[in-house]
Structures are given as C-alpha cells and as structure tokens.
Amino acid sequence: MTSTHSTPTAAAPTSTYRLQLSPGFTLEDAAGLVDHLDRLGVGALYLSPVLTAAPGSGHGYDVVDPTAVSPALGGDAARAALAAKARERGLGVVVDIVPNHMSVARPDANPWWWDVLEHGRASVYARCFDVDFDAGPVLVPVLADDGDGGAPALDDLRVVDGCLAYHDKRYPLAPGTYAPGDRVGDVHGRQHYRLVSWRRGDSELTYRRFFDVDGLAAVRVEEPGVFDATHAEILRWAELGQLDGLRVDHVDGLSDPGGYLRRLAGRFGGWVVVEKVLAPGESLPQSWPVAGTTGYDALREVCGLFVDPAGEAAFTALAREQGVEVDAQALDEGARRHAATVLLRAEVRRIAALLPPRAGDRADPDPEGAARRREEAVAELLCAFGVYRSYLPEGEADWAAAVDRARGRRPDLAPDLEDIDRLVRGDPSGEPARRIQQTSGMVVAMGTENTAFYRGTRFAALNEVGGDPSRFAVDPGEFHDGAARREASRPATMTTLSTHDTKRSEDVRARLAALSETPEAFAGAVRRWTGRCALPEPALNLLGWQTLVGAWPIGEDRLAEYLLKAAREARLGTSWTDRDADFEERVRSWPGRVLGDPALREEVASAVESVRGAGWSNSLGQKAVQLLGPGVPDVYQGTELWDLSLVDPDNRRPVDHRSRADMLARLEEGWLPPVDGTGAAKLHLVRTCLRLRRELRPAGYLPLTASGRAAGHAVAFARTSRGARHPDVVAVATRLPLGLAAGGGWADTVLALPAGPGEWTDRLTGRVLAPARTDGHTCAPLAELLGRYPVAVLVRR
Template identity: 60%
Template sequence: MRPSSTYRVQLRPEFTFTDAAAQIGYLRALGAGALYASPVLDATPGSTHGYDVVDPTRARPELGGEQARKELAARLREAGLGFVVDIVPNHMAVEVAKANPWWWDVLRHGPGSAHSGFFDIDWRRGKLLLPVLGDDADVAKLEVDGDELVYYEHRFPLAPGTGEGTPREVHARQHYELIGWRRGNAELNYRRFFDITTLAAVRVELPDVFHATHGEVLRWVAEGDVTGLRVDHPDGLADPGSYVRMLRAGAPGAWLVVEKILHPGEDLPQSWPVDGTTGYDALREITGLFVDPAGEAPLTELARSLGQPVGYAEVEDTARRLVTDGILVSEVRRIAALVRGVEPEAARGAVAETMIAFPVYRSYLPEGEAHWAAAIATARAARPDLAEAVDALDFQVREDPHGELATRIQQTSGMVVAKGTEDTTFYRYTRFAALNEVGGSPDDFGADVDDFHAMAAAREAGWPAAMTTLTTHDTKRSEDVRARMAVLSEVPDEFAGAVRRWTERRGIDEPSLNLLAWQTLVGAWPITPERLRGYLDKAAKESKLRTTWTDHDEEFEKTVAAWPEQVLGDAELSAEVEAFVGRVRGPGWSNSLSQKLVQLTAPGVPDVYQGTELWDLSLVDPDNRRPVDYALRAALLEEIRGGWLPEIDESGAAKLLVVHRALTLRRDSPGLFTGYRRLRAEGPAVAHALAYERSGLIVVATRLPVGLAASGGWRDTVLPLPAGEWRDVITGTNVTGELSAMLARYPVALLVRGDS
C-alpha cells in the first residue's frame, strides 16, 4: 500500500515501540501518511540503530517485544497511518556470539550445524576464522568456563565432548579458530558487511534461508500490521533481482522500496518488482538546484591553494585501491581463486582492477551488461599487463552470469565502491562538501534546471511510488546543513578569504580535514565542541590519510580533538565565524524551505527524517540519532494549525509550516499529486524561479537567493498561471503570477485552485 508520505523514526532502547506510539497523534496532525521505522527485529544488546540483527524471528525485546509491536501497529491502523519497516537481509550481527542463536549453533557444530548454510562461509579453507584476539599470542589468555571458551568479555561455545584439557587444547578442537584481529582483512573465510567482521553475510538467495529470515516480518505484512518494507543494502546480495521477486511474492500488497544507490543516468533494473529506491537519486537532483556553478572555480582554487588534491577521479581511484589492496583483501582472494587458468597474482589483479573500475555500484547480469562491459574496458586500459587475465575473467563471468564467480564479483564491487567512494573519497575530496553525499557526485557542481525537470517527469512516468528524501540515517549531514553549505557556492570568494584567514590562525595540519572542518563549522553553527569533536574524529579516520580506525596516529588525533575548543574558545575567531554564518544563514533558510517543498511535492513518496520538520543541523551518524523534542514540535504545530504564520527565524517554525501544509495536502488530496509539467517564469529573475504543475497544483520555489537579492530581487518577474483563481496553501492567500508579491512572505508557494 503506497503511503502519501513517510516519517522516519530511529528506534532504540531509549525510544521504543511505546514511545513511537505516543507520537502517533502528532504525526497524524503533521500530515504524515506512515510511520517508517528503523529495523525492529532483535538486535545486538544495546544497539542504537538496529541494523545488527541477531534473531530475525522475533520483535526486539529491548523495544518492547511482540506485544508492544502489536500495540503500535494497532494504534497506527486506528489513526489511518501505514507502518513501514526497515529490513536487513544481507547480514546478521555476530559480535556477541551468544546473542545470535544461529551463529552460536554454527560455532558449536561447525559444517554439521543445521544453520551452517545460512551464512556465507568458505569451509573449504578450514576452520571458521574469528579475528577477535589482540594478537595470535593471546590464545594463551583463553579460559574455559563450563561449556564455553572465554576471552575477556567474548564467549564461544564448545563442540560436544571437547572440553577436556588446557584452554589451548580445547581451542584446538573447535570448529573455529580465534586469531588476531589484524588478520581479518586478509584471511577471513566468511563474507561480511563491507569490512565489518562482526556482521556476517547471510545467504538469503537460498529459499529455506529466505523463509527463515523473513517469515516473521512477512507474517506481520500478511496480518496487516506492516504496510511497507524498506530493504537495506540489496547490492550485497547474491542475486538482488531474485530476492526482491521472492519478497514481492511474500508481500504482494506491500509498498516495497530498496536502498539502491543510483549513479547519474543509472536506472533500477526493470525486472525488479519494487516501487523504487529510497531516494538518494532524488536527493542528488534536488541538492544540485541550489548550488551555483559559478562557485566551482573559486572553491576549486581554494582547495588547491590549501594543498588538497582537486582531481576527483584520481582521489577516488586511490581510495578504491586502498580498499581492494588492504581492507577487502580476503574477498578479492576468494573471488580470484574462482578464475580458471590464470596465475593467482594476475587473477587477483584482474579482479581488483575490474571492481575499481565500476562506473556504478554493481551490475546485475545479464541486466546491466553495459556497466560490466565498461568496467572490463577500463580495467584492461588501466593495466595492459593484466589484459589476458581481465579477458579471462570477462569470458568466465559472461559464460555463466549466475555462477559463483559472476555472483561474488558483482556483490563485492558494491563494497569496493561504497567503501572507496562514500566512506573514503568523500572525506578526502572536500572541495565542496555539500555535494559529498550518498549517491552524489562531488565532481558535478550544480544541476541543470532542464535536467531536473526531465528527471522529475521521468520519475512520475516510471517510478511514481519511489521514495524521495533529503536526510536519512546514512546521510553525511542533514538537509539543513547542506542547504546552508550550498550558499557558499554563491559567495565563494568571501568564503575562500575567510577560510584562508582562519586556517592561518587555527588550521588543522591535514588539508582535506582542515577544509572540511571549516565548512562543517559554518554549516552546523552553533555546535558544541563535543559534537564537532566526534564528527572530526570520524572524518579523520574515514579519510584514512593521517589516521584510521585501526592504525592510530595518536598525536594527530589529539590535535584534532583539541581543535573545536581552540576555535570556539578563540573569541576573535569565533566572532568572525559567527558573523560569516550570519551572512549565509538567511539564504540557507531559503534553500531549506525551497528544497523541502520540492521534495514534498515532486513525484515520488516523500520521507521526513525524524526532527527535520524544524531546522536540524545534524551531522553524520551517530549525531543524527540524537533525541527529538516532540513536545516542542507538537506545541508549535498546534499554533500553526490555529492559523499562525511564523516568521522565518531560528525557531524553524516556518519549515514546520511548509512540511505540515504539504504533507496534509498530499494525504487529503492525493489526486492533485499526479502528472508533471514544467512551468516557466518570465522576466529578469527567471533563473531564480523553479516552478512546476501537477494535477491542479503548482509549486514555486526560490533558488540561488544571494544572487537574487544582489540583482534587485524579483522585480517584475511573473509566473503565468493557468486560468482561474489560485490560492497559496501555505499562507492561505489568493495570488497572481507576480512573484514579488507571491513570494513576499516565504520563498516558496504551494498553489491550488481557489475553489478546491
């Protein structure tokens, strides 16, 4: 069942099913069509996000368990709201082995376990390797406690009849081998989620595994408790197409969207029976509208002058090689071993080069053949010395596109692209971080308005029920931070001058992080030292330039940790930063309101991430999982529903007004939200007006507000309106096509016919 919109909540032990149920009245008043929840199945004890599922057969007890889940579903039904649940088919958590009953059984019984085939383990290579020790010598620190092997807080089961003797002797008898954690990347013999050894991949391509892992959720769908499913990370699956076909068969009436990251120009495979993606493509398209292409040259020169590489392709290539040559070595070796008739080292090189060269996350052979062919051609050109090995790889994959070799290289290419691009390049190539977003292309500086309208029309024609988004739990920064940062493209020289002064006074001795830090400080201001410190620590480690999560440069990390207090404690510098923020805050608010109205009214099903109905200046997780003040939002909404038209100010109530009006109209008048036609303004400021019509609905938004103000405002720019009277739903007033009057109070307008 397609919802009119969704409202995403992050469930955790501190915000349970019952807590979510307490907000149903607010969500109904806001206009939301469905509650969209983070994973609700049992997860690692204490998990704050739920993506580390340990038992897919029950609702998570720490969220209230089955009874609380049923009560939430019942109350949502009573309120007329749908219930969309996030599911995680690719992997299960094994960090706390005993919390995962299937994994515990595999450790105890090895290949003979009834659940051995559930996990993607290569038993051909011997015992299951568990990289949990400080180093290999720590086997001397193992202890036996009853029928368990103990290493500090880690516990592992003993195979029946193996508990006699010293701990080392007991360990030697098990189906698993505990090894030093540093050996994991190179020697691991089970597939994992990216490079996270505590998340073991699950073989949901097998029907019995699919039904075991999805039976409970599909029961909820069949009983009407769950109306939609969001599928996490389909690219990691052996055969995403077959998977979604099984899922659709099990949930024929559910709204079904997949977290598929589409590169520009890439489409979902037509054979997938889904309603669309989770909206990162829409995020990219909308964000680009508010970026001024004229800012590219000055900001590029700023980055270059500060010592940061400005060739995006080179930075990305280096980052991807870091992944294939270091982080995912065991995966590359496992794939290379499947290439017949090629010397092992050449096979490894061919596999790595091909995955590095992928123009998208992965192909879905035989669909997506063009992407595979492009990767092969690029790999062959990059390494002529490996041409024969690349050709052999290409032939064998095409020969059996559903075989193990083809499957593994496709599902692993997405890991290389994601880790190399999203989780490394986006923290290294920081020329203009507003573009460094999941699904984004930092080398595409600003969007062509004609292209935006074409893509919106195409979404309405092909994927009208796809999700659209501006903020998710995975975005690198919230929509409002991004909207303010977009203003920097309109004042690039002013920002460049400021950054040079600030860097000379309090710079970080790593160019990429330094530039990212100043952009983040401006974008998220005001921000506490604690929040900024946490963000910069993560950014420094993700970039892998001076320090990493596993190989620490302690002195550099201390320098980075001290930076927020030094900057915010420097009264003169802090005042200058605050003054600059004052210069871009207003235009940032204009961008925020405009991009939000576009997202909420353009083709697709819009999602509102928790709390973002007011200004939300959150950064990457875990910062974006902070508690939401729903009492404040409910109080402001009550005033808005009473007729209050708030000013555009620090309260963010103006954004709440726009969200409320748009969501309510979508829910109550769905017939208005069909079709798509571009509208064109006329006059001196046409470049700053974005307008389109749906079925009896017109949307008007302002873009590049700094340039608009500098040119004298709207002046006599008009938007010719179809015949009849038109009323702005946001302000409740009748309007004509004169933009200076229509957009006098707010930079956006949502028009319906006066008699509707």
C-alpha cells in the same frame, strides 16, 4: 496487506516519516507520536529495524535474531499495538529490514552463529551464512595485536562455564572437545573456529562480511529455506494486516538482488523500496518488482538545484591552494583500489580462488605470481565499475564497460581480465559472477562514500550518498528532467533529503549551498582562519571550516567526534585500524581552540550570519520541491524543524517532539510564523505539503517557466490532483537567494500558471492570487507571491 502479489505502486503511502527506534525510543514511544504525526499529515510511519539486535544496539541493523521483535524496543506486543493505533488513524506502517547480514560480534547473542561455531559444517544453520568451510576452521578476528600477530593474546583464553572465554566474549565448545584439566590451547585447537588477530580480518577472513565489518556476517537469503527462516516473522505481520511496506537495506550486497526481490514480491503485496545508490543517469533494473529506491537519486538533484554553479572556480582554487586533491576521478580510483586491495582483500582472494588457472599457469615457474596476477585482475575489475554493480544479464553494458576500463588501466592484466570476462559472460549466474557483482558494490561504497568523500573536500555539500562531487550543481532543466522521469517510470519511489546514512543533514547542505554564492568571501575567511588555527591535514582542515559554518552553533564534543570519524574514514593522517594518537589529539583539541578564541569565534559567527537567511531559504525551497514533487517523500525524524545534524551517530540524537507538538498546535490555530531561528516556518511548510498530498493525491508533472530579469532564481512545477481535469497544484521555490537580493529582487519577474478555471490560493498564507494576464497567459508576479515566504504552495479552487 494479505495480497500474494506485488505491483510497483502497491499500497504506496502519500508520505513517510522515519523514526529511529532504540532502547531510548521504543515502539511504545513511537505509538505516542501517532496522533501528532497524523495531524502533521504523514501517510505512514517508517520504522528503523525492529527485529532483535545485538545487545546495546542503537540502530537495529545488527540483527541477531530475525525471528522475534526486539525486547529492548518493547517486543511484539508493542509492535502490534503501534500498528493498531496507526491503522485507527489511517496511517500505514513501513519497516526497514536487513536481509544481507546478521551481527556475530557477540556469538552468545546470536543463536544461529553460536550453533555454526559449535558444530561447524554440520550445524543446521551452516547454510544460513556465507562461510567458506573448505578453507578450514572459521576465522574469528578478535585477538589483540600490538604487532605480535596476536599470539600473546591466546594466553588470555579461559574455559568458563562450559565456554571458551576471551575477556568478556564467549564462544561455544564443540561436543566432546573439553575435559577438566585439558590445556586451553589444546581445547581451542579442537574447535570448528579459530580466534585470531583482529588484523587478519581484511585479508584472511573465511566468511563474507558487510563491507569490512568483521562483526556482521553475510546471510545467504538466496537459499529458499534461509529466506523463509529470516522472513517468517516479517511476513506474519503482513498476514495480520499490520504491515504496509518494506524498506530493503543494502540490496546490492545480496547474491541475486533481482531473484530475492521477486521471491519477496511473491510473498508480500505491499509497497517495497530498496536502498540502492544510482549513478547519475542509471535506472533500476526493469525486472525488479519494486516501487523504487530510498531516494538518494532525488536527493542529489534537489540539493544540487540550490548550489550556484558560478562558485565552482573559487572553491576549486581554494582547495588546490590548501593542498586538497580536486580531481574526483583520481580520488575515486585511489580510494577504491585501497578498498579492494587492503580492506576487502579477503573477498578478492576468495573470488580469485574460484577462477580456473589459465593454460600457461600450470607451466609457470612462478605459480604464486600467477595467483597474484589473478588477484590483481579481480581487484582492478572491482575498481572499474561506473555503477555500484552490474546485474547480469540485464546489466551487461555496465559489465562490459568495467572490463574495458580495467583493461585500459592495466594492459598487463588483459589476458586474466579476458578470462574473467569469458567465465562470467558464459555463466552469469555462476559463483564467480555473483561474487564479483556483489563485491563491486562494496568496493564503490567503501572507496567512494567512506573514503574519497572525506578526502576530496573541495565543497562538502556535494559529498553525499548518491552524490557526484565532480558535478558542482544541478541546473533547473536537469532537475525537471529527473522529476519527469521519476513520475513516468517509478511514481511511487521514495524521495529523501536526510536519512540515517547521510553525511550531513539537509539543512547543513542548504547553508553550505548558500556559501556557493559567496565563494570568494568564504575562501578569504578560510585562509585567515587556517593561518590562526589549522587542522593537521589539508582535506580535514577544509572540511572542518565548512562543517563549523554549516552546523553552527555546534558544541566542542559533537564537532570533535565528527572530525575524528572523518579523519579515520579519510585515512590520511590516521585511520580506524592504525590510529595516530598525536594526530588525533590535535584533531580532538581543535574545536576547543577555535571556540575558545573570542576573535576567531566572532569571525565564524559573522560568516554564518551572512548566509543564515539564505540557508533558510534554500532549506524551505528544497523541502517544498521534495514534498510536492513526484515520488513518496520521506521526512527524517526531527527535520520538520531546522536540523543541523552531521553523520551518524550524530543524526540519531533524541528528537524533541514536545516542542514540535507545541508549534504544531499554534499552526493549527492559524499562526503564520516568520522565517527565523525557531524553524517554525519549516514545520508550517511540511505540514501544509503533507496534508495537501494526503488530501489531493497529486500526480503528473509540468515544469513552469518564469519570465523577467530574475527568472533564473525561480523553480516551479505543476501537478494534477486526483479527479481534476487541469493541473491545479503548483510548487514555487527561490533559487540562489543572495544573488537574487544583489540583483534587486524579483522586480518584474512573473510566473506563468497552468491554464484552467478557478482562483489560485497560496496554502501557506491563505492569500488568494489575483493573477495578471500577459500575452494570453495567466501570470503571478513573484514579488507578491514570494513576499512573505521564499516558497509558495498554490492550489486552484
């Protein structure tokens, strides 16, 4: 794209297919898939970050050099060749970019950070990073600390090859600060940085991070020169016609997201979506010149549609009985407070230091207490947002609601909160306002997603990025309303069901949704299984059994690694920073104990078998409504077959593209696969829907209504293809399949189809419908329409 302006729907692809690049799957490997993805019906390749990342990176989000394509991925020649091959097939190229931060874990790998450490404030790159130089030397929290403050680790420092060395890490020496024979401690003390205990990062760090990751330093892209330096290579690809779209990572972390996106739109005319979690009912700021989000809002609505609301009471009762907290709000508040006061205390202290002292503080006999109250007020406010962050001045209502909520929770801090409120409203573009806003998103993400979602394990299918565990299900009316709003407001937004960040794949959630139809049976099984082999903490125990059933079959190692990560994130029996070796050993051994017990293993397998078919039905249903609904649907790599992956890095495992290619060839020959363990039926559905989108470019949205005794088990909508006068594309899916079967099936239930001339054909089966007429409307009997597959893709000829 060479345009110099952007519109919200510029160059929107018909669909995207996400590829996770790594040294084991390079740009050249991606080029080898172009023909296959074209045959599948994909509209654009959607690549994980391709700029040079930290040595050994398996995901690319830890960029160390934004000016060059990663040599480990094949370099710029491989990128250009991939773009050329995609263009030959008519496919677009979308790239994930990371404007918020860079990796500094290996200073010698990041030339910009190396220069900052070497020259301090005088570095030509000093303005690129969000460093508080006024606070003194840059603190680098890397020293080992066994409760001794890290002091003994200073004895391990050496000067090696003109660098300060700490084990395998290297740090620069400022010019003129070392001469042979100098004591290493003295040399260290002359630098523009200080190596300190790793434990000091959360509370004393002098540079802003990505969340609480010390090795990822925030970049100041709000500075025009920094924007130019970090985006020059990306924009060069666009000028060459080799880039059609961008996915902007972690937009909430930026100082001024709207300003950044407007600057980006002025330089790039392609399709842009932002990684942004929206609270239910929240919309993107209208001033943002983007197509939309990366789709977590759609994920919540689509997946919730297949959860049975009648299962809520039994799951809640089980959680309470097992000792698992079920009050989502209380969980959220506690987890966010921990994030603000412990994990992100350095950021809170930096904000508090920007606040002018209150009039009475100068005469306060306890000035430290006054400073402490300011920190508490900042932390309380950060915990009080109903959304991830406000965007002032547009988001003033969200800001005001947060201030009121904080004041209600801590009346004793009301004067300090009122001062903050006046300061921020008086200068919404000032530094205190900017830092509070960008930090609130960090608090919500770390508190809610990374902690509370691992503590409130009542029903794990709800605990997803963008999810709301307090809302057990999404009814068809809410689903249709959300889809209609999406089509009306941002029709080119991305939609998704699985990403590299989701806690569990779409197919795991689909099987768990089936459990919501048989909650009493599952609860009884959990009670029996727990009595025989419990995990050492209630929330983890309940999560463990749901995970085992949802991801079955799963090996011991995969399950153990997932449960260890979940336990550390929850911070109930162990944590990333204070690991309990005995607790973790009990977690690590649990999969082996369960799977090594023949009777218990057989019981679990039987429970899985009872919901396996319903899970497949749910998987096909949610995929159909995502792929044919409003927005640009993304298919995460490998999920065109059943994929039972868990949170990263499990969801970045290699994909067997060869087996998928073999199945695709059979489908092209006319094979109509059964719904079975191979997942070929899902591939058939994905291929059918993606090719239909590319062929017909459907738009609009019309909810359709079934009638009959099983009407509540059907969800359907119609859309209109390009150039057509009447709706001529219909998606139909089955909801709550176990309840449908228990009620005797579809029986007399029919679906009213849109009026207009022509016959309807199911693209999945090739069957031409012979609809009946009821009360003047053309209706399709669902028993016939959904006889072979639990979904249908109808096109009017």
